[in-house]
Amino acid sequence: MSEVGKYRIKQLSIFSENRPNRLGAVAKVLKEGKINILGFSIAEGAGYGVIRVLVDRPEIARDLLTKEGFVVKFTEVLAIQMEDRPGGLFDLTDHMKDINIEYGYGYRNPPYAVLIVRVEDIEKGIEQLLAGGLKLLDGTTFH
Amino acid sequence: MPMNAWNPEIELMPKDQLDRLQLKLLKIMARRMYESSPFYHQKMREAGIMPDVIQTLDDVRKLPFMTKKDLRDGYPNKLMMRDRGDLLRYHASSGTTGKPTIVGYTKNDLENWSESLARAMTSFGLGNKDIIQVSNTYGLFSGGLGFHYATEKIGATVIPASTGNTDRQIDMICDLEVTAMACTPSYLMYLGEVAEKKGINLKKDTKLRYGLLGGEPWSDRMRDRIYESMGVKGMNCFGASELSGPLFMECVEQDGIHFWKDLSLLEIVDKDGEPVAPGERGEMVITMLQKEAFPIVRYRMGDITSVMEEDCPCGRNHPRITRIQGRVDDMIIIRGINVFPSQVEHSLMQHPELGNEFQLVVDRKGHLDSMLVKAELKPEAFTDNIIELNALRERISNRLKGVLNVAANVELVQPGTLPRFEGKAKRVVDRREY
Numbered sequence: 314m315s316e317v318g319k320y321r322i323k324q325l326s327i328f329s330e331n332r333p334n335r336l337g338a339v340a341k342v343l344k345e346g347k348i349n350i351l352g353f354s355i356a357e358g359a360g361y362g363v364i365r366v367l368v369d370r371p372e373i374a375r376d377l378l379t380k381e382g383f384v385v386k387f388t389e390v391l392a393i394q395m396e397d398r399p400g401g402l403f404d405l406t407d408h409m410k411d412i413n414i415e416y417g418y419g420y421r422n423p424p425y426a427v428l429i430v431r432v433e434d435i436e437k438g439i440e441q442l443l444a445g446g447l448k449l450l451d452g453t454t455f456h
Numbered sequence: 457m458p459m460n461a462w463n464p465e466i467e468l469m470p471k472d473q474l475d476r477l478q479l480k481l482l483k484i485m486a487r488r489m490y491e492s493s494p495f496y497h498q499k500m501r502e503a504g505i506m507p508d509v510i511q512t513l514d515d516v517r518k519l520p521f522m523t524k525k526d527l528r529d530g531y532p533n534k535l536m537m538r539d540r541g542d543l544l545r546y547h548a549s550s551g552t553t554g555k556p557t558i559v560g561y562t563k564n565d566l567e568n569w570s571e572s573l574a575r576a577m578t579s580f581g582l583g584n585k586d587i588i589q590v591s592n593t594y595g596l597f598s599g600g601l602g603f604h605y606a607t608e609k610i611g612a613t614v615i616p617a618s619t620g621n622t623d624r625q626i627d628m629i630c631d632l633e634v635t636a637m638a639c640t641p642s643y644l645m646y647l648g649e650v651a652e653k654k655g656i657n658l659k660k661d662t663k664l665r666y667g668l669l670g671g672e673p674w675s676d677r678m679r680d681r682i683y684e685s686m687g688v689k690g691m692n693c694f695g696a697s698e699l700s701g702p703l704f705m706e707c708v709e710q711d712g713i714h715f716w717k718d719l720s721l722l723e724i725v726d727k728d729g730e731p732v733a734p735g736e737r738g739e740m741v742i743t744m745l746q747k748e749a750f751p752i753v754r755y756r757m758g759d760i761t762s763v764m765e766e767d768c769p770c771g772r773n774h775p776r777i778t779r780i781q782g783r784v785d786d787m788i789i790i791r792g793i794n795v796f797p798s799q800v801e802h803s804l805m806q807h808p809e810l811g812n813e814f815q816l817v818v819d820r821k822g823h824l825d826s827m828l829v830k831a832e833l834k835p836e837a838f839t840d841n842i843i844e845l846n847a848l849r850e851r852i853s854n855r856l857k858g859v860l861n862v863a864a865n866v867e868l869v870q871p872g873t874l875p876r877f878e879g880k881a882k883r884v885v886d887r888r889e890y
Contacts, residue, residue: 326840328833330869358842359849360867365840382872384833388840415841431840 317439319451321389323371324429328384329355329362339364339378346370346377351455352392352429354418365418367392367429367455389435392450393442395419395426402428408445412438460708462578462610463571466718471773478717479513481745485753486510486519492537493751495530496522516721516743521729522755524785527698531555538562538749547598549697550799550861556596559697560749566605568746569700572719573606576705577636579770580691582666584611587632591625591639591647592671592792594618597861598701599671599792603638612636619643626651629662636666638702640792641674641682641690645823648686659687668693670702671792672825673780675890679710692779698752699744712764712776720744722775723754724763727784737762739784740777758785788818788884790825793862797883800829803859807852809837813874820888826865829856833868 329335336355343350343366352367368374371387378385395401402419405428413433420427427450432438442449461467469477487507489496499520500506509518527535532555536543544563548556561569582588588607592599600618607614615632617625619639625647628634637644644667651658658664667682670693679690694713695702704713704720715722721743724732732738740759744752760782763775786797797816804814811832819826831852839845849866856864875882 324840326838328838328868328870330873331867332869332873356842358868359846360865361845361869363840363842363845382870384835384838384870386838386840 317436317443319453320391320439320449321435322367322392322429322450322452322455324352324388324390324431325364325366325368325371325374325378326386326388327364327366327378329364331360331362335362336364338381339366339383342377342381342383343368343374346373348374348377352418352420352427354416354429356416365416369456371456388431390429390431391435391438391442392454393428393430394448394450395428397421397424397426401426405447408442408447412441460578460581460583462575466716467575467579467772467774469773474717474773475513478721478745479510481718482513482516482721482743483507483510485743485745488537488748489751489753493535495526495535496520496751496753513721516723516754517731519743519754521741522751522753524756524758527557528555530557532558533560535751536560536749537751543749545601546596547601547697547701548596549598550794550796550859557698559598559700561700562748564746564748565700565750568719569602569703570605570609572700572703572716573603573705574609575716576691576693576707576714577606577610577612577668579707579772580666580689580710581708582610582612582636586610586612586635587615587663588612588668589615589617589625589628589632589634589637591617591619591637591643592702597793598695598697599638602695602701602703603668622647622650623654626654626656629658629664630656633663635663636668637664637688638668638693640671641667641669641678642672642791642820642823642825644669644682644686644688644690645678648682648688649823659685664688666691668702668705670694670705672789673890675779678890694777694780696757698750698755699742700747707768707770707772709768709770712768712778714768714772714774714776715742717774719746722763722777724761725756732762735762735765737778737781756784758783758787760784786884788816788886790818790827790860790862793860795827795860795862799859800856800864801883803856804829804831804852806855807831807848809834809848810852811871813876815874815883815885817885818888825888827862828865828867830867830869830874832871832874835871 349369356363415431417430490507543560545561590603594600667690693705723741724738740757761777815830817828853866
């Protein structure tokens with residue numbers, strides 16, 4: 314792994330078909346596996362959804378979910394630390410103008426906040442964000 | 457005696473005379489098949505029979521059956537008995553798998569087709585004063601042009617509306633004083649509802665009195681509802697592209713569809729192909745006696761019905777069938793279009809992203825059919841990229857529409873979640889009520 318490789322965070326992407334309480338089924342598997350959820354979002358497709366989740370033990374979570382019949386894939390995302398105050402996001406965006414973001418979601422983790430982004434070119438993204446002086450969380454923060 | 461007959465000589469012919477005519481035509485047809493149809497010639501050879509095997513009407517049972525598979529194997533025109541110089545038209549219907557069934561017509565074939573409908577239309581009183589809106593699809597599908605030429609034949613005015621644009625259809629019914637309309641029963645119900653919303657009561661505000669309805673299963677209950685709400689008499693029609701198109705209809709009695717004995721020979725058989733007892737239900741088998749371009753000899757329609765035994769009060773001694781009561785295969789009809797689960801399967805299998813299981817859910821929203829195809833996404837085809845997944849769904853949906861000629865909503869589901877079958881797969885869930 315290159316020096317910056319540690320900033321590639323393993324996110325679980327879970328296919329969720331259009332059936333009641335799919336989220337509950339995912340949450341149950343994670344609960345029973347004693348997996349902690351650190352970040353989370355649901356994306357809406359056409360008649361299905363994709364559940365995106367950051368967990369403390371991604372490999373185990375993937376195996377448990379797969380065993381239960383879920384379709385799971387790892388997706389690499391970046392976690393950018395933000396100041397937990399008005400303007401925190403704005404401070405970041407100034408350094409992200411040239412980065413093509415596919416999707417993102419955030420969460421608050423006092424004393425700071427975190428923006429999770431999936432970018433088109435992750436290598437370039439890391440480079441530019443670091444060059445802009447932003448703080449990227451590395452894998453050890455999560456896993 | 458009926459007041460209205462298009463072809464009184466044939467329509468009102470006494471029974472024994474009609475039987476003799478039918479036997480004569482059957483003999484001629486058997487000879488024509490033997491001499492002009494390489495396909496059926498071979499079938500007769502394999503069965504060890506010659507045209508002279510036909511001595512009585514019952515001898516039709518000695519002729520080999522034709523099935524949908526014969527039509528599929530005959531693509532594109534291996535079954536055609538005439539060369540292109542004699543063909544005036546082609547129609548096509550979707551086959552059971554990828555390839556459509558192509559049917560060719562000679563001048564006489566087209567004549568007999570419109571003749572058959574003209575007799576029925578005349579029987580319930582349509583004529584040259586009528587204005588008939590044909591709202592079946594025009595094109596490769598035979599529904600539009602079939603009624604079009606029959607309407608012209610009886611001297612009525614035809615409005616070739618085809619499908620779609622319901623607002624305009626209603627405008628024309630009002631403004632051009634349309635008296636009859638050819639379409640599917642569910643479309644007529646839908647049109648009535650749209651008209652109602654526009655403040656138009658079809659019963660009070662228009663001259664529409666007859667619906668020439670077919671192409672999909674429906675019920676007497678639906679007929680009553682159409683009559684009560686719109687003042688439109690629904691006349692049941694039976695047909696299939698293989699036979700020509702929409703072909704046989706009810707008479708003024710609205711009690712069973714007459715099959716003209718000079719054009720067809722009707723049998724009802726059990727699952728072993730043996731004749732059922734009179735009046736019993738079974739699979740409809742049709743022989744078209746006068747077709748020149750495309751052979752239909754003891755063709756197993758797949759439709760389940762029975763022949764009514766009583767004579768029709770209209771005075772026509774041509775057999776009548778009851779409403780179609782089901783199918784022997786898994787064909788379903790959606791918005792008047794025949795759909796085989798095998799077609800859906802064939803189309804889905806073109807996408808390596810999908811597994812082998814699928815489910816077809818048919819429902820009726822308002823009065824229109826909707827079809828949902830559920831297919832399992834292979835784990836390796838799953839991507840976190842919603843745009844790509846949506847595009848895949850779009851591709852699947854477009855390919856299905858191209859094959860089926862009817863829109864299909866596609867739902868991607870998790871592998872392993874659709875029902876598995878050990879015996880015969882039951883992939884269709886039909887939630888419609890007729």
